[in-house]
Amino acid sequence: MPKVFIERENKHVEVKASSVREILQKLKINPEVVIISKNNELVTEDSKVSEKDEIKLLSVISGG
Amino acid sequence: MRYARQEKLIGKQAQKELSKKTVTIVGLGALGTNVSSLLARAGINLRLIDFDKIDLTNLQRQSLYTEKDINKQKAIISKTRLKEINSEISITSFNEKLNDSNLHLLDSDLVIDCTDNLTTRFLINDYCYNKIPWIHTAAIKETGVLFNILPNKPCLKCIYKKNIDLDRCEEFGVLNSIVSLIASLALTQSIKILLNKDPEANLLRFNIWNNSLEKIKVNKTCEKCQKSL
Numbered sequence: 001m002p003k004v005f006i007e008r009e010n011k012h013v014e015v016k017a018s019s020v021r022e023i024l025q026k027l028k029i030n031p032e033v034v035i036i037s038k039n040n041e042l043v044t045e046d047s048k049v050s051e052k053d054e055i056k057l058l059s060v061i062s063g064g
Numbered sequence: 065m066r067y068a069r070q071e072k073l074i075g076k077q078a079q080k081e082l083s084k085k086t087v088t089i090v091g092l093g094a095l096g097t098n099v100s101s102l103l104a105r106a107g108i109n110l111r112l113i114d115f116d117k118i119d120l121t122n123l124q125r126q127s128l129y130t131e132k133d134i135n136k137q138k139a140i141i142s143k144t145r146l147k148e149i150n151s152e153i154s155i156t157s158f159n160e161k162l163n164d165s166n167l168h169l170l171d172s173d174l175v176i177d178c179t180d181n182l183t184t185r186f187l188i189n190d191y192c193y194n195k196i197p198w199i200h201t202a203a204i205k206e207t208g209v210l211f212n213i214l215p216n217k218p219c220l221k222c223i224y225k226k227n228i229d230l231d232r233c234e235e236f237g238v239l240n241s242i243v244s245l246i247a248s249l250a251l252t253q254s255i256k257i258l259l260n261k262d263p264e265a266n267l268l269r270f271n272i273w274n275n276s277l278e279k280i281k282v283n284k285t286c287e288k289c290q291k292s293l
Binding site: 032061064 | 091093094095096177178179180181182201202203204207208209222223224225226228231232233236238267269278279280281282283285
């Protein structure tokens with residue numbers, strides 16, 4: 001299963017899913033509040049995922 | 065003499081080139097004060113934009129201000145302090161909030177986004193698109209980000225699709241060390257962009273608590289950038 005890091009919760013989980021969209025749905029995370037990296041590359045919700053992929057759900061940083 | 069140590073690294077000619085360049089800093093908060101101080105010391109001319117006043121809670125991380133400056137305008141105090149640091153550079157300050165009608169204030173060799181909201185960042189993105197190089201910076205809690213947005217390269221909308229502002233420093237706090245680190249990265253990238261010396265292409269994300277640096281590749285995914293493919 002793809003490994004998923006949820007930055008906001010500082011938590012690693014494994015989610016059985018074939019796409020980023022499915023991961024977000026299963027984790028009940030609004031896609032508008034995160035940026036998504038797959039193996040250190042920014043991807044969209046449409047991106048497919050495989051077992052070896054490392055997904056990070058990163059918070060949008062706003063402060064200056 | 066002033067730039068002797070820097071010239072050892074970049075060369076006298078490059079220092080001369082830098083002295084002809086002007087960088088616009090949007091936002092004179094934590095990132096803006098730290099990066100403008102570094103740019104002034106490096107001999108780069110500045111345009112400063114901020115509409116806000118100095119508050120006691122700013123002093124923990126906004127390095128140009130002191131207790132006697134509270135309630136004074138950031139743009140005015142910043143210019144005074146930076147002139148004390150380097151009287152040889154040109155510094156213009158604008159006590160204004162960036163909006164649709166004053167975007168011409170960004171006209172310069174490079175813009176550095178030191179704001180605290182995506183609304184202003186999208187304004188900068190649209191105005192500078194394929195025209196003026198700019199650096200997106202942000203920091204909160206113990207994490208900071210930096211991304212160089214250069215003509216014909218991925219833009220801010222390739223990272224952030226919508227205007228959402230979730231985490232604010234007022235609510236979540238920020239370490240002054242992460243601000244200082246991101247400002248240092250921004251100064252380094254500024255020199256590289258201004259001298260055309262291979263600036264960073266990836267989105268940089270640094271967590272100063274864990275000492276973890278991520279380099280994330282950004283592709284042209286927004287509608288506008290996709291059209292240029």
